[in-house]
Amino acid sequence: MNSFAAYIKKEAMEGIRSFKFLILAIGIILFALLDPLVLKLLPNILASQAPGMDLSQLVNFTQAGAIQSYMNNLFQISNLVLVLSLMGILSEELKNKTLVIPYSNKANINGIVLAKYLVYSIAILIITLVGFLINYYYSKLLFPEEILRISILFKTSLIFSLYFLFNLSLILLMSSLFKKGIVAGILSLSIIYLMPAIGMIEKLSKIFPYYLVKQANILSNNYADFLNKSIILTIGYIIVLIGLTIFRMNKVELN
Amino acid sequence: MIIKAENLCKRYGNNKVLKGVNFNVEKGEVYGFLGHNGAGKTTTMNILAGIIDYNDGNIKINSLDMKENRTNLKGTIGYLPEEPKFYPYMTANEYLAFIGEVLGFDKNKIKSRNKELLELVKLEESCNRKIGGYSRGMKQRLGIAVSMYNNPEILLLDEPSSALDPTGRKDVVDIIEDLKDLGITVFLSTHILSDIERVCDRVGILQGGKIILEEKLDILKKRYLHPIYDIEFEKNIKEDIINTIDKDWIEEIKVYKNIMNIYVNEDIDSRDIMKVIAEINLPILSLNLRRSNLEDIFIKVVSENE
Numbered sequence: 142m143n144s145f146a147a148y149i150k151k152e153a154m155e156g157i158r159s160f161k162f163l164i165l166a167i168g169i170i171l172f173a174l175l176d177p178l179v180l181k182l183l184p185n186i187l188a189s190q191a192p193g194m195d196l197s198q199l200v201n202f203t204q205a206g207a208i209q210s211y212m213n214n215l216f217q218i219s220n221l222v223l224v225l226s227l228m229g230i231l232s233e234e235l236k237n238k239t240l241v242i243p244y245s246n247k248a249n250i251n252g253i254v255l256a257k258y259l260v261y262s263i264a265i266l267i268i269t270l271v272g273f274l275i276n277y278y279y280s281k282l283l284f285p286e287e288i289l290r291i292s293i294l295f296k297t298s299l300i301f302s303l304y305f306l307f308n309l310s311l312i313l314l315m316s317s318l319f320k321k322g323i324v325a326g327i328l329s330l331s332i333i334y335l336m337p338a339i340g341m342i343e344k345l346s347k348i349f350p351y352y353l354v355k356q357a358n359i360l361s362n363n364y365a366d367f368l369n370k371s372i373i374l375t376i377g378y379i380i381v382l383i384g385l386t387i388f389r390m391n392k393v394e395l396n
Numbered sequence: 397m398i399i400k401a402e403n404l405c406k407r408y409g410n411n412k413v414l415k416g417v418n419f420n421v422e423k424g425e426v427y428g429f430l431g432h433n434g435a436g437k438t439t440t441m442n443i444l445a446g447i448i449d450y451n452d453g454n455i456k457i458n459s460l461d462m463k464e465n466r467t468n469l470k471g472t473i474g475y476l477p478e479e480p481k482f483y484p485y486m487t488a489n490e491y492l493a494f495i496g497e498v499l500g501f502d503k504n505k506i507k508s509r510n511k512e513l514l515e516l517v518k519l520e521e522s523c524n525r526k527i528g529g530y531s532r533g534m535k536q537r538l539g540i541a542v543s544m545y546n547n548p549e550i551l552l553l554d555e556p557s558s559a560l561d562p563t564g565r566k567d568v569v570d571i572i573e574d575l576k577d578l579g580i581t582v583f584l585s586t587h588i589l590s591d592i593e594r595v596c597d598r599v600g601i602l603q604g605g606k607i608i609l610e611e612k613l614d615i616l617k618k619r620y621l622h623p624i625y626d627i628e629f630e631k632n633i634k635e636d637i638i639n640t641i642d643k644d645w646i647e648e649i650k651v652y653k654n655i656m657n658i659y660v661n662e663d664i665d666s667r668d669i670m671k672v673i674a675e676i677n678l679p680i681l682s683l684n685l686r687r688s689n690l691e692d693i694f695i696k697v698v699s700e701n702e
Contacts, residue, residue, distance in 0.1 A: 151483065
């Protein structure tokens with residue numbers, strides 16, 4: 142418990158002083174501002190390129206369309222930022238041997254891993270919610286015709302955050318397996334970007350956490366019946382991945 | 397006996413680093429752990445600190461078996477790795493507080509302990525500077541403070557003064573002398589033999605994964621450190637003069653131009669050497685008694701075992 146509390150403070154300090162929180166915030170919030178604007182300007186941009194083309198068949202010029210576009214970028218680009226900024230979360234500690242002194246002073250590995258996960262989970266939850274709220278507000282200003290209920294946005298934000306939390310647990314495990322953060326990063330990204338491809342197989346799609354992204358994109362209360370099961374499954378995956386990380390970290394020689 | 401290692405073995409794959417290491421460290425002594433680079437000193441230190449496991453053998457610390465009491469023993473042992481690594485964005489004060497929190501100290505205790513330790517290692521003035529900007533010597537001193545945090549009975553110091561400039565080295569050795577006065581048992585690994593000579597009570601020499609010599613420093617000096625007499629004559633001396641000197645206590649005589657070095661194998665009465673000089677019957681310019689040092693012992697013992 143002492144290690145857990147001490148590492149909560151340490152990770153929060155590291156997140157602020159090494160600008161990890163800031164990078165995550167930029168990587169997630171930037172598109173909340175950009176996407177509605179791009180969507181608003183898109184007809185004007187394309188009108189000069191393809192005069193007479195009916196864009197309404199291709200793009201959804203509504204608030205929902207702007208939020209869906211934001212979620213696309215969250216998957217494609219924010220995931221990249223998430224992986225690149227956190228791929229060294231454990232591997233850097235192993236490579237730099239910064240765990241040796243705390244460990245020789247009774248630091249508990251389980252507490253260290255859980256503290257790291259908790260700090261960045263909270264950061265992701267807050268940043269994602271802020272991102273969605275900014276996106277909601279901004280897209281409401283630009284597309285005032287069809288306004289979504291804010292409760293739907295909160296649900297969407299939570300569903301998407303849970304998907305990010307799964308990715309965080311995956312990065313944590315990969316980072317415990319390799320002393321080179323970049324290897325952990327490449328492997329994590331490969332799995333994250335391969336998941337939609339595997340998800341195209343009908344029978345498998347529901348059991349992968351990417352299913353949460355699909356459901357978040359619905360932006361209404363008409364979620365599939367399997368969503369609750371998918372949430373439970375994803376939480377289960379997170380627990381398993383954290384468990385494996387703790388197991389690995391207790392086995393690895395820290396010197 | 398505060399540390400007792402018996403037949404300690406450690407393998408990395410097929411590479412056997414420790415091949416049955418045995419040593420005993422008494423309470424309150426400073427034990428010098430010597431060996432070439434790659435002899436297995438750091439591996440032994442890491443095992444004693446509970447950072448890595450060992451394959452065979454027994455370690456008892458305060459009569460408690462290391463394997464069975466690894467977690468409990470960690471609190472009683474302070475460890476300074478060869479190159480202590482800290483979080484560079486923290487200040488020394490913050491890092492010490494972080495270690496205090498890991499150990500479960502309350503805020504008041506952390507505050508008072510930080511003050512004591514920063515004074516001990518003379519880092520009070522720079523305690524609010526980021527560690528990333530510290531010199532190697534300052535990091536080493538901070539490492540000593542961290543290793544002392546839990547008031548350990550045993551302190552493991554792995555090459556604490558290597559790679560430091562002479563001032564940094566002196567500071568570190570001074571701190572070790574202070575620790576000795578505090579009654580802390582220090583297990584000191586180094587290849588700087590002058591540091592060992594200055595602070596250690598006993599030494600163990602590790603070579604080829606085994607301890608090849610373990611002895612109290614004063615006994616070791618008596619056994620191995622023999623005086624050398626350097627005599628400078630007015631004129632060059634002929635080498636055949638060596639054959640005329642026949643004494644049991646003379647181990648070796650070397651002659652170069654007008655200089656003669658007489659290596660003696662025991663502490664002799666200085667008048668005996670005067671008699672030898674008188675027998676040579678040549679005018680002398682100077683007579684100098686030179687004592688060999690721990691480096692000579694180390695080289696001699698290691699070369700005997702190679």
